[in-house]
Structure formats: C-alpha cells, structure tokens
Amino acid sequence: MNPKFEEMQKRLTHIGNLNNYIEDLLQKVPGNLVSDKQRKKLIEAITDDEDLGDLLEGLKNPRPPRFVLVGRTGVGKSSLVNAMSGKYLAEVSDVEIGTKEARKFTYEADGQVYFEVIDTRGIGESETFNTKAEDELTEVVREFRPDALLFLQKATERGHIDKDVIATKKLMDKTGGDLPLVAILTHIDELNPSRIKEPDGYPVEKLNLISEKKAQLARIFDEHGLEATAILPVSSYIEWERPEEDGGGPRIAFDGRRGIEELLDFLEENLDVRAAIHLGLTVRLNRVAMRISERFIKIFSALSATVALSPIIATDIAVLLTLQSILLMIIAYLSGRELEFRTARELLVSLGGIGATGFTLRMIAQQGSKFANLLFPGAGSAISAGIASGGTYAIGKAAVAYYLRGVPEDQLRQVVEDARREYDEQQENE
Incomplete structure (x- = not known):
C-alpha cells in the first residue's frame, strides 16, 4: 500500500476516534495533578461547547456529500x-x-x-x-x-x-x-x-x-x-x-x-455537518484538523483563565500545565501522533521557542501577579487570568503550526509572539 495513503488512513482513524480519545485522555490525567471535581468540570466544559459538539457528532457519522x-x-x-x-x-x-x-x-x-x-x-x-x-x-x-x-x-x-x-x-x-x-x-x-x-x-x-x-x-x-x-x-x-x-x-x-x-x-x-466533515476528511484533511484545533484552543484558553482566577497563590500551576498538556496532545493526535503526558509537559517548555527559562519566568509572573490581591482584592487574579489564557492560546497556535502546518521548530518563537499579539488584540476589541 502507498505509504502516503497509509498515513492518511491513520489520520482519518485518529480524527474519527477523537471523541473516544478525549474521554480516555481525561480519565488518565494523573490524580496528583487535578482533582475529580476539576476533571468533571473539564469534561463538562468540553462537552457543553455547541460548535465542538457539532463537529464531534459529524465525525461519528460522516457521509459523502x-x-x-x-x-x-x-x-x-x-x-x-x-x-x-x-x-x-x-x-x-x-x-x-x-x-x-x-x-x-x-x-x-x-x-x-x-x-x-x-x-x-x-x-x-x-x-x-x-x-x-x-x-x-x-x-x-x-x-x-x-x-x-x-x-x-x-x-x-x-x-x-x-x-x-x-x-x-x-x-x-x-x-x-x-x-x-x-x-x-x-x-x-x-x-x-x-x-x-x-x-x-x-x-x-x-x-x-x-x-x-x-x-x-x-x-x-x-x-x-x-x-x-x-x-x-x-x-x-x-x-x-x-x-x-x-x-x-x-x-x-x-x-x-x-x-x-x-x-x-x-x-x-x-453543507450538512456530516457531509462537510466527510468532504474535509477526504479532500482537505488538514483543514478539518485545524478547524477542530481552533475550537479546542478557544475552549482551553477560556478554561485557563478560569483556573487562574483562583486567588490562592501557586495552586493553579499543576492544573494549568495539565490543561496545556491536554491541548497539545489533542492537536498532536489530530496530526496522527500520540503523546504521553510526560512528553507533552516536556514539550511545553520548548515548543514555541520560549525555552525553559522563559517558561519559568512566565509562570513566576503569573503567580506573582496574585500578590496584588493583598492590596486590591481580585486585581491580581484578573491579571493572572489574562496571562494564563493568552499563554494557552499561544501554545495552541504553536502546536497547530508545528504539527499541522509543518513549521520548523526554530521558527516557532515567532509563531508564539504573533499569537500573543493576536490574543491581546482580540481582548482589546471585545
């Protein structure tokens, strides 16, 4: 069989099985990272998104146009x-x-x-x-x-x-x-x-x-x-x-x-969503994968902001890293690859060219902003939410560039910077 055709079939299988993959993924999140209550809220946030629900439903029963x-x-x-x-x-x-x-x-x-x-x-x-x-x-x-x-x-x-x-x-x-x-x-x-x-x-x-x-x-x-x-x-x-x-x-x-x-x-x-999904899967596979990825980026960016609004200093790092790891794993899965949690967390440090130091400083800045709550209750959490949400947005964009668009790793720093600017502009226009 043609290797290119085999690769396409593998990606088709991955995308078609996305719903089950996400459910399994959320169940496998290490218990020391998120609580059962947090896991349940995460599942609810994903399953309650109407646009994503339509996409996933179309993936279950695609049909030719x-x-x-x-x-x-x-x-x-x-x-x-x-x-x-x-x-x-x-x-x-x-x-x-x-x-x-x-x-x-x-x-x-x-x-x-x-x-x-x-x-x-x-x-x-x-x-x-x-x-x-x-x-x-x-x-x-x-x-x-x-x-x-x-x-x-x-x-x-x-x-x-x-x-x-x-x-x-x-x-x-x-x-x-x-x-x-x-x-x-x-x-x-x-x-x-x-x-x-x-x-x-x-x-x-x-x-x-x-x-x-x-x-x-x-x-x-x-x-x-x-x-x-x-x-x-x-x-x-x-x-x-x-x-x-x-x-x-x-x-x-x-x-x-x-x-x-x-x-x-x-x-x-x-077209009917089932026909549109089939058209995309057979004709423009990457377009469907990117469309789904963009929806997940939006969902996870919003979830990151919610997590960061916790006023307790340093309690949200594990949950935020888990969210960003899951987002990375989902986008990689849509490209036909599967990542372990450990691999995803390690990639978070380098993906986007931000490096370990830059990533650590960003996290410190996020947590440090919460000290503002001591003087102005709620102000620090709001700043932290913006940093967390924008960072997750940029990580998602970098993952799409790397896994779905084939952008070389040495060019991802620019992707992250552009994504941060894009996120800030969106926030200003809302």
Whole structure:
C-alpha cells in the first residue's frame, strides 16, 4: 500500500476516534495533578461547547456529500469533481434510478467514496424533457436528498443559458427551493488569452473577462427569478500522468486549478455537518484538523483563565500545565501522533521557542501577579487570568503550526509572539 495513503488512513482513524480519545485522555490525567471535581468540570466544559459538539457528532457519522449536477454535455462535470478532490476519481454508475433524464454516480478512489451525484443530463438539453420527465426527476431528487445543486455553465459559451436556468428554476421550485444553489462558471482557463493556464498568472484582460461572465450569469439568473447562493468561476484544468511504478494511480503533472478552494470553502460552510466533515476528511484533511484545533484552543484558553482566577497563590500551576498538556496532545493526535503526558509537559517548555527559562519566568509572573490581591482584592487574579489564557492560546497556535502546518521548530518563537499579539488584540476589541 502507498505509504502516503497509509498515513492518511491513520489520520482519518485518529480524527474519527477523537471523541473516544478525549474521554480516555481525561480519565488518565494523573490524580496528583487535578482533582475529580476539576476533571468533571473539564469534561463538562468540553462537552457543553455547541460548535465542538457539532463537529464531534459529524465525525461519528460522516457521509459523502450529495450533489445534483445541472449542466450540458462537455461542461466539465467529472473534471470539476476531480479538481475538487485533487484525485483522478473512478466514475461508478449505480442502478437505474427511475428516469432516463438522469444518472446516479459515485466518485471513488482507493476504496473511498468522495461524492455521490445525480447528473441531470436531460434537463434543458433534451427536446423530450416534458412535464412527465420533470416530475420523474423531481421525485428522484427528493429521494436522493442532495446537499446542494451545482449549476455548471462553460464560461466560453452564451447559448442555451436561459433555457437551462428556466429548467433549473422549475426543478428548484418543485423540490421545495431550499437547496443551496451554486452556479459554477467552468473552463475560465479557456477565456482569452487561453494559452495562459497558470492559475496565478492570469493577466488583467483575462480577469476582466471572468468578471464580465460572472456578471452576465448573475443577470440571467435575476431575469428569470432564480437566486443563486453563490456564483463561482473556476478552472478545473489538470494535466495527469501515470507514475511508472506499479499500482500507482494518475497523479497531477500540472495543476491549473483556480477557484476550487473558494468552492470547497463555500460547500464546507453550507453543507450538512456530516457531509462537510466527510468532504474535509477526504479532500482537505488538514483543514478539518485545524478547524477542530481552533475550537479546542478557544475552549482551553477560556478554561485557563478560569483556573487562574483562583486567588490562592501557586495552586493553579499543576492544573494549568495539565490543561496545556491536554491541548497539545489533542492537536498532536489530530496530526496522527500520540503523546504521553510526560512528553507533552516536556514539550511545553520548548515548543514555541520560549525555552525553559522563559517558561519559568512566565509562570513566576503569573503567580506573582496574585500578590496584588493583598492590596486590591481580585486585581491580581484578573491579571493572572489574562496571562494564563493568552499563554494557552499561544501554545495552541504553536502546536497547530508545528504539527499541522509543518513549521520548523526554530521558527516557532515567532509563531508564539504573533499569537500573543493576536490574543491581546482580540481582548482589546471585545
């Protein structure tokens, strides 16, 4: 098996098992570091976070996104799906679905289903597409329960758009009209000058043409009373090559994709959470891991502030170190690695380039600030809370940089400094 694929499968397993890992992790926290009462409050704080709860629930039951594709022959449906996945997917047709005006496909690779689609090849294109065909297609779409309808139109063509838009509006109206409708302008790389395929090298005249085509499609939608949730121009242009070694699938030799990341961003924000999680896990694994990590950073930063508000000098160091260790272990786990508590605590000293001395001084500063309580009750704890919360935030950001973004250790000092500034700015704006 391909080592890269094995690594991906390991990370998929880790992320999918995150809920159980966290529960086990919290139960294994050494009893001399946190009390049972503190452990219980920590579990409650994590499980009560609604956004994180939705993410973890999506991880339990992810499913492939389901799309209805509307577009004529040659509009680039399979190319778009391949561009979205970054893989040369196999197009597998299922059994008949009750209408000759559409076909149902799954797009697969390495035994993994990436997308389920209904290709409405008859809509707008066939002269025999009548009321009966519309009703049959409507029923199929309802049973399919799609996450979104993708309306594909070649940027280089103008004909037939009105007819396709009218047919799409009828389908939307008959199915309830509450589906996200994404209008996608394909083949923008073929707009003049068509010889320029490099996505970052589009000249001004090409960019202007893309804007004009987008505005044109928006006007046509408006004329026919069809509202698109988004209109996104994309290039799915990829040149594939097959590696010489046996068993290797086609790989990208030239990547001319443009606008695909924006499309994926939109879909992840608008799909059912289970479909969005699946999309992220199969297409942008690191994006899902970072999204989950950011939520944990927020939760643990808030918990650190709560711990630091204890007015008793030096009683919170063990709990704070435990919180930061758990945060570090969770982020490492999302990258496919597992750390022991001892290793995590040792890494806290060096991760972020702050060094043992800097870490100790920060802790002393945190505890020392509590002496202010002797003169101004509550003031020292408030200062300590800010230091603790900001420090946890910076440690989380450094862990994401190190484990998920591959930032070298010698560059993490800057990551920590930037994170501290970012945290301070957020506090000032609240």
